[in-house]
Amino acid sequence: xxxxxxxxxxxxxxxxxxxxxxxxxxxxxxxxxxxKCQAQVPGSxxxxxxxxxMTDPAGKSTVLxxxxxxxxxAAAKQVVTSTFTVQKTFExxxxxYWMAYTDNTGRGTHWYAAVPTGSYICAMQVDFDAKLSDADxxxxxxxxxxx
Numbered sequence: 001x002x003x004x005x006x007x008x009x010x011x012x013x014x015x016x017x018x019x020x021x022x023x024x025x026x027x028x029x030x031x032x033x034x035x036k037c038q039a040q041v042p043g044s045x046x047x048x049x050x051x052x053x054m055t056d057p058a059g060k061s062t063v064l065x066x067x068x069x070x071x072x073x074a075a076a077k078q079v080v081t082s083t084f085t086v087q088k089t090f091e092x093x094x095x096x097y098w099m100a101y102t103d104n105t106g107r108g109t110h111w112y113a114a115v116p117t118g119s120y121i122c123a124m125q126v127d128f129d130a131k132l133s134d135a136d137x138x139x140x141x142x143x144x145x146x147x
Contacts, residue, residue, distance in 0.1 A: 036067035037122030040143040061128035
């Protein structure tokens with residue numbers, strides 16, 4: 001009897017996990033130039049200036065995805081925290097480092113996130129204004145993964 005409930009619960013858990021990883025309907029995949037890392041962005045977004053990252057049609061919200069030869073989240077965290085002033089840390093786990101940082105303009109919200117892949121780090125910077133909802137910004141960040 002105990003095993004039967006486990007057999008039923010496992011597929012339901014996998015379905016829930018798959019739906020949590022799925023991007024909202026109408027979103028598209030964006031990647032770094034090396035095609036090592038990817039994330040999901042709203043379907044209306046277009047390549048940014050000079051083909052770097054993705055931006056909303058108004059140009060007020062952007063995402064830049066990159067891959068790094070850094071071999072650990074600890075190394076990525078050390079670099080980014082020495083570069084930016086951390087405003088708030090959302091997640092600092094073995095699977096993701098995600099924080100808000102301040103910039104010198106004082107405009108908009110700025111997030112950095114990184115995830116390990118085993119041999120390199122996938123990272124992103126998301127800069128956005130109030131037109132992008134927190135839920136959509138979070139969906140972009142949590143979609144970051146190996147290509």
